[in-house]
Amino acid sequence: MAKKILVVDDDPVIVKYLVSVFEDNGYETCTADTGTEAYEVLEREKPDLITLDLEMPEEWGTRFYRKFTKHDEYKDLPVIVISGLSGRHQALKNVVAALAKPFDPDKVVALVRKTIGDP
Amino acid sequence: MSEKKQILLVDDEPGIRTTLSISLMDMGYEVETAESGERALEMFDAENPPIVLTDIKMPGIDGIELLRKIKGLNPDAEVIMISGHGDMELAIESLKNEATDFITKPIRDDVLEIAPTRANDRIAMRRRLREYTENLEEMVREKSEKLVAAERLLALDQAVEGLSSAIWGLAGEIDGDLKYFNELPCFVSLHSRDLKVLAVNELYRDRLGNRVGADSWTAYVGAANQPGRCPVGRTFETGQGQRSEETIRRSDDGGDVKTPVIVHTAPIRDTDDRVALVIEIAADVTQFNRLQEELRTIRRKYRLLFDEVPCYISVQDRHLKVTETNRRFKEDFGGGQGEFCYNIYKGRTDPCVDCPVMDTFSDGKSHSKEAVVRSRDGEQINVLIWTAPLRNAADEVTHVMEMSTNITQLHKLRDQLSDLGLLIGSISHGIKGMLTGLDGGVYLLNRGFAKDDREMIEEGWDTVKLVIERIRAMILDILYYAKERDLKWERVDVLSFVSDVAETFAPKIGEADIRFQTDFDDSLGEFEIDPGVVRSALISILENAMEACVEDNEKESHAIRFSVHPDDGDIVFTIADDGVGMDKETLDSLFTLFFSMKGQKGTGLGLFVSKKIINQHGGAIHVSSEPGEGTTFTIRMPKKLPESVKGS
Numbered sequence: 001m002a003k004k005i006l007v008v009d010d011d012p013v014i015v016k017y018l019v020s021v022f023e024d025n026g027y028e029t030c031t032a033d034t035g036t037e038a039y040e041v042l043e044r045e046k047p048d049l050i051t052l053d054l055e056m057p058e059e060w061g062t063r064f065y066r067k068f069t070k071h072d073e074y075k076d077l078p079v080i081v082i083s084g085l086s087g088r089h090q091a092l093k094n095v096v097a098a099l100a101k102p103f104d105p106d107k108v109v110a111l112v113r114k115t116i117g118d119p
Numbered sequence: 120m121s122e123k124k125q126i127l128l129v130d131d132e133p134g135i136r137t138t139l140s141i142s143l144m145d146m147g148y149e150v151e152t153a154e155s156g157e158r159a160l161e162m163f164d165a166e167n168p169p170i171v172l173t174d175i176k177m178p179g180i181d182g183i184e185l186l187r188k189i190k191g192l193n194p195d196a197e198v199i200m201i202s203g204h205g206d207m208e209l210a211i212e213s214l215k216n217e218a219t220d221f222i223t224k225p226i227r228d229d230v231l232e233i234a235p236t237r238a239n240d241r242i243a244m245r246r247r248l249r250e251y252t253e254n255l256e257e258m259v260r261e262k263s264e265k266l267v268a269a270e271r272l273l274a275l276d277q278a279v280e281g282l283s284s285a286i287w288g289l290a291g292e293i294d295g296d297l298k299y300f301n302e303l304p305c306f307v308s309l310h311s312r313d314l315k316v317l318a319v320n321e322l323y324r325d326r327l328g329n330r331v332g333a334d335s336w337t338a339y340v341g342a343a344n345q346p347g348r349c350p351v352g353r354t355f356e357t358g359q360g361q362r363s364e365e366t367i368r369r370s371d372d373g374g375d376v377k378t379p380v381i382v383h384t385a386p387i388r389d390t391d392d393r394v395a396l397v398i399e400i401a402a403d404v405t406q407f408n409r410l411q412e413e414l415r416t417i418r419r420k421y422r423l424l425f426d427e428v429p430c431y432i433s434v435q436d437r438h439l440k441v442t443e444t445n446r447r448f449k450e451d452f453g454g455g456q457g458e459f460c461y462n463i464y465k466g467r468t469d470p471c472v473d474c475p476v477m478d479t480f481s482d483g484k485s486h487s488k489e490a491v492v493r494s495r496d497g498e499q500i501n502v503l504i505w506t507a508p509l510r511n512a513a514d515e516v517t518h519v520m521e522m523s524t525n526i527t528q529l530h531k532l533r534d535q536l537s538d539l540g541l542l543i544g545s546i547s548h549g550i551k552g553m554l555t556g557l558d559g560g561v562y563l564l565n566r567g568f569a570k571d572d573r574e575m576i577e578e579g580w581d582t583v584k585l586v587i588e589r590i591r592a593m594i595l596d597i598l599y600y601a602k603e604r605d606l607k608w609e610r611v612d613v614l615s616f617v618s619d620v621a622e623t624f625a626p627k628i629g630e631a632d633i634r635f636q637t638d639f640d641d642s643l644g645e646f647e648i649d650p651g652v653v654r655s656a657l658i659s660i661l662e663n664a665m666e667a668c669v670e671d672n673e674k675e676s677h678a679i680r681f682s683v684h685p686d687d688g689d690i691v692f693t694i695a696d697d698g699v700g701m702d703k704e705t706l707d708s709l710f711t712l713f714f715s716m717k718g719q720k721g722t723g724l725g726l727f728v729s730k731k732i733i734n735q736h737g738g739a740i741h742v743s744s745e746p747g748e749g750t751t752f753t754i755r756m757p758k759k760l761p762e763s764v765k766g767s
Binding site for chain 2: 016055
């Protein structure tokens with residue numbers, strides 16, 4: 001079974017983009033467009049890695065991050081922040097990386113591969 | 120006496136002339152002789168001998184007649200009479216006519232010797248008497264001079280008095296500003312009755328030369344260069360202090376410089392109340408005029424500064440009563456003099472708390488404070504107040520000057536700047552998101568082409584189109600926000616305008632299951648708007664309503680109602696949807712900059728800009744909403760654009 005990536009972003013265009021990139025490289029994906037939904041998806045799908053946008057309506061990515069890292073089960077789950085926010089590097093501790101939008105899809109894939117290995 | 124004593128001997132008998140001549144010459148006299156009275160007079164007139172010896176009885180002019188004539192010529196001449204007989208009458212007549220002696224013939228030598236000797240004694244005595252008299256006059260003159268000196272000393276007090284009164288007279292010419300007097304170059308001189316310069320001050324000596332002893336009038340050029348016309352001369356003549364404008368000739372600067380002066384004179388009187396001396400003070404008018412001009416310029420500059428500084432300046436007394444204001448103050452707050460500060464600025468009946476003017480009165484220091492005041496037009500003005508104490512000569516604070524700088528614009532600018540900062544942050548974030556979206560669209564397109572997957576190509580293309588549309592909308596919003604543009608207003612028929620808006624909006628609904636209903640009153644008439652911007656504001660609100668419907672999954676179908684009707688000089692637009700609705704918090708921040716309910720799809724500028732457009736037209740926008748029920752926007756716009764907006 002291929003490794004699964006949870007894509008969290010409120011912009012469906014970007015979700016579609018990331019999903020296409022990951023699937024083209026053999027990974028499985030699941031998506032969420034709010035922090036609340038992301039937690040539900042996380043529990044249901046048990047992904048191996050999360051790409052997380054920070055600024056979203058209703059519940060920000062930062063809040064979702066703090067919520068799931070409190071659980072032992074998810075606290076070591078690797079997270080790649082993909083955000084346009086200039087303060088993305090400082091927003092969260094212990095994430096794998098914080099990538100800027102717009103991003104280089106090859107770099108994202110390389111980072112994923114380095115973190116969780118081949119699909 | 121070394122000179123030989125002369126005697127003129129007069130007798131008609133030659134024998135007597137000879138014998139007497141010999142006797143007299145023996146006695147040491149130089150003798151001249153005359154044979155008649157006529158001849159004697161001629162000789163006396165020529166020689167003026169001190170002693171004349173004459174016979175009385177002579178033909179022609181006799182001795183008595185000769186005596187009278189000689190005494191008439193020289194009263195001091197000693198005339199000795201000789202008579203043949205002891206004629207008492209002739210003797211008395213002779214003595215009456217001041218004859219020195221009377222000798223009878225025959226003349227005894229001893230008598231002849233005595234008579235001229237007595238005459239000589241009389242001459243010597245008379246000389247001594249004259250000398251003595253003359254000495255006495257000398258003594259009297261010396262004494263007088265001492266007296267005059269004492270008199271002058273006495274006069275000094277008067278001189279000082281005269282000087283000070285003259286100085287006051289001069290000072291009066293300078294608007295009572297005595298502080299400039301010290302700088303005034305004054306030529307001070309003292310003059311005597313005979314119009315001579317007696318003394319001058321140092322500046323006089325430096326500039327006009329040491330003219331002590333010179334004639335008073337010669338310092339002047341023109342009409343005053345005459346004894347009776349110069350200020351000193353007129354003072355002696357009238358006994359009154361004089362004031363006139365003259366021209367003097369200066370001798371410094373190596374030439375003949377003519378300088379205009381204001382001359383004041385003051386008489387100094389002696390004990391008999393006659394004008395004994397005159398003090399003259401001449402002030403150099405060129406300097407004086409220059410100083411006065413300088414003073415005037417400075418005053419004008421201060422007044423200009425006072426009036427033109429971009430501040431409201433008022434001077435207030437201890438009761439916060441305004442005593443003086445500058446032009447700007449008057450323009451925005453009215454005259455104000457005599458009114459209370461707190462009344463003018465705040466419309467209050469009692470002083471404000473934390474009044475900086477009162478603080479300055481109490482501690483004598485400057486204070487500052489920010490406040491909001493109200494102009495006479497009712498406009499709210501943010502001011503930065505700064506106070507300064509005004510002190511009197513005793514260093515007591517009698518008034519306080521209050522300078523209020525209008526910082527309303529600054530406040531607006533500050534708001535705008537923070538908005539701008541927010542805007543830039545938000546825009547850059549938005550643009551990054553959009554560029555990423557664009558990358559996504561292009562990625563899908565590329566992959567579709569690579570795999571020759573038509574569906575994927577279309578999906579990619581749709582994504583690109585969507586993102587481009589978003590970018591376009593955002594850029595337009597930014598442009599509108601960034602540029603404070605004036606309204607291009609025109610008179611527009613309301614019905615055709617709203618019909619046009621409805622037609623533009625309707626296709627946007629597209630495939631969504633939303634009914635779009637319009638309800639336009641047919642008596643709407645015309646209104647004054649900038650149709651371009653109002654159209655985009657209305658469409659923005661309509662789109663907002665559409666979004667609210669699309670988002671709402673609770674209901675099977677939705678409706679947007681767009682109605683327009685006139686109301687008391689206004690046009691009221693109502694846009695009502697039955698979409699998701701908004702909670703109170705969302706409602707409160709609905710029109711704030713960058714608030715977006717649409718997440719990445721909105722820029723947060725749309726409704727903010729719409730409200731700005733409506734407000735710019737003098738209109739108002741009101742929203743009511745209920746979560747789950749829907750939202751109603753009510754836009755009220757005046758038919759006539761406010762004059763203030765039209766002008767700008």
